[in-house]
Amino acid sequence: MARRGLSEFTATVLRIIRQIPRGQVTTYAAVAAAVGRPRAVRAVGTALGRNPHPGTQYPCHRVVRSDGTLGGYALGRRRKIAMLKREGVEVTQGKVQSTMLYQFRLQRKSQRSKP
DNA sequence: TACAGGGCCGTAC
DNA sequence: CGTACGGCCCTGT
Numbered sequence: 001m002a003r004r005g006l007s008e009f010t011a012t013v014l015r016i017i018r019q020i021p022r023g024q025v026t027t028y029a030a031v032a033a034a035v036g037r038p039r040a041v042r043a044v045g046t047a048l049g050r051n052p053h054p055g056t057q058y059p060c061h062r063v064v065r066s067d068g069t070l071g072g073y074a075l076g077r078r079r080k081i082a083m084l085k086r087e088g089v090e091v092t093q094g095k096v097q098s099t100m101l102y103q104f105r106l107q108r109k110s111q112r113s114k115p
Numbered sequence: 116t117a118c119a120g121g122g123c124c125g126t127a128c
Numbered sequence: 129c130g131t132a133c134g135g136c137c138c139t140g141t
Contacts (some may be wrong), residue, residue: 009138028123043138045122050139065123072122080122101132 006050009035016104020062023088024102027066034104038039049074062087062102069093 006014020026020089030070034042051074061080065071070091073080081091090097 004126020139029125031121037135037137039124039135040137041123042121042136043123045118047122049122060122063122066125068121073123 004084009037009040009043010047010050010057013044014051014058017048017058017060019104020059020102022059024064025064025084025096026102026104028071029066030101030104031063045072061078063088064096067077068098070094070096 012035013031015030017026026045029038030042031095032038036042037043044063048058048063049072051058051060061073061083063071070077070080070084081094084091084096
């Protein structure tokens with residue numbers, strides 16, 4: 001356990017999302033990959049849901065779905081949208097722009113090109 | 116130990 | 129462009 005009774009997986013997830021810069025977002029899949037469990041995307045959602053301090057220390061609101069839709073949030077989706085916009089992340093039609101996606105440095109060289 | 120549920124993903128149609 | 133499925137993983141009863 002790296003942090004207060006949380007499993008290592010959860011602790012790692014929280015540690016990972018902490019490095020997402022303000023004004024940018026990433027995906028559940030990207031976080032899962034960064035943790036080393038590329039197939040554990042659902043578990044990532046569960047881990048974020050166990051976030052002890054949403055919005056401050058752990059910016060779980062900066063994690064969205066692969067298709068750009070926001071996904072869920074412990075404090076409500078509406079709240080998530082507000083926080084993202086306040087950080088400068090453009091949210092239109094309930095989606096974020098693909099150009100705002102943050103890529104973890106520990107990931108492979110493969111880049112996601114815009115469609 | 117077993118099971119249900121969840122902030123999901125990628126593929127099919 | 130939208131809905132439907134199956135799969136994969138962790139947590140809390």
